[in-house]
Amino acid sequence: MRFWDKQQLAFGAEAQREGIETYGIAGRVWESAYLVTSYIDHPSTWEFDPPLIDKHLSGHKRIFLELGSGTGIVAAKIAQAAALSGRDLVIATDLPEVCPLLEKNLLDSTNTQVTLVRPLSWGSYDHAINIVRELKLVDDSSGHEHGCITHIICSDVVYFPELLAPLLRTLLHLTSPPSISIFELQPRVIISYKIRSLSKETPFWSAFGLWFSFEPVVVRKIDANNSLSEWQRFGSDMGGDGDLAFIFVARRRLESLNWTIPSENIDLLGGVGARGTCGKKSDETFETLLLMGLGQ
Numbered sequence: 001m002r003f004w005d006k007q008q009l010a011f012g013a014e015a016q017r018e019g020i021e022t023y024g025i026a027g028r029v030w031e032s033a034y035l036v037t038s039y040i041d042h043p044s045t046w047e048f049d050p051p052l053i054d055k056h057l058s059g060h061k062r063i064f065l066e067l068g069s070g071t072g073i074v075a076a077k078i079a080q081a082a083a084l085s086g087r088d089l090v091i092a093t094d095l096p097e098v099c100p101l102l103e104k105n106l107l108d109s110t111n112t113q114v115t116l117v118r119p120l121s122w123g124s125y126d127h128a129i130n131i132v133r134e135l136k137l138v139d140d141s142s143g144h145e146h147g148c149i150t151h152i153i154c155s156d157v158v159y160f161p162e163l164l165a166p167l168l169r170t171l172l173h174l175t176s177p178p179s180i181s182i183f184e185l186q187p188r189v190i191i192s193y194k195i196r197s198l199s200k201e202t203p204f205w206s207a208f209g210l211w212f213s214f215e216p217v218v219v220r221k222i223d224a225n226n227s228l229s230e231w232q233r234f235g236s237d238m239g240g241d242g243d244l245a246f247i248f249v250a251r252r253r254l255e256s257l258n259w260t261i262p263s264e265n266i267d268l269l270g271g272v273g274a275r276g277t278c279g280k281k282s283d284e285t286f287e288t289l290l291l292m293g294l295g296q
Helices: 003-011 013-027 031-040 073-085 099-109 125-137 161-174 198-211 254-258 265-269 285-294
Strands: 046-049 063-067 089-094 115-119 151-155 188-194 212-216 218-221 245-252
Touching: 003 013, 003 073, 003 099, 013 099, 031 073, 031 151, 031 188, 031 245, 063 073, 063 161, 073 089, 073 099, 073 151, 089 099, 089 125, 099 115, 115 125, 125 161, 151 161, 161 198, 161 265, 188 212, 198 212, 198 265, 198 285, 212 285, 245 254
Parallel strands: 063 089, 063 151, 089 115, 151 188
Antiparallel strands: 046 218, 188 245, 212 245
16 A cells, blocks of 8 residues: 555545544544644655754754654654664654554555554653653664654644643653663653644743744745745644744754753743753843844
8 A cells, every 4th residue: 555545544534433422532533633744744845943853963862752742743754754663663652542543544654664652641750751761771682773863743732731730741751861861862852733723822932932942944946947935934824724833943052051951831831940940030032033023
């Protein structure tokens, strides 16, 4: 069966209808998933800044871990590209009760030798560290070299206010020792995001920016006359419903590795512990990007 036919079988309208009946919103393919799959697999005439893959990682093992994978459509697209390298690994994660959906869809649509499905509930240190330990300590049957997570992929995960702090906590778990070491490059965090309720979602970005530096992906394209277009925010032409869409690329702020992560979610979103102090604070990167016109 051709890859496109496999994709339709696993992620088409009928598959989504059945998935929603059993798994709720996890069974739907959300809009930002289509945006990030275009970032992963795009025409050769498109140029991104920053690109998905750092040039210095060319030829090295890459480990992509996706949070809140849902149907698995993004993990499947990454696996399609990863299978070509012969060394990469894709880890799709979601709530334990959603993992059967992921396993089925990825089995139906991808090269399963480069994919793993693992439970990872946001905020759960045990779930995060179990994955890290497996990567670093357990040999797999394929003989692939093991290494560290190079990319953390997030698609349409910034939405419910009660999940914002657990999401940020998991991102901190995955970018803090022992998940990483001082000898490893910090994972690149890629967040595909569509604004739905700015007032409810801004607290995440205000806290996220304290711990991570981030920037929007921009794109330019070569037209039929071999001329380059102007750089524009990738996602600016997504849909026509008026909601803004972005892909942000982030890395953990190195100085934040010495900060104490607060145990209470309300404190984490309030900026407690960031910059090494106990006071509440916020970062203005997200609002600044909107005001500068990158939200246009």
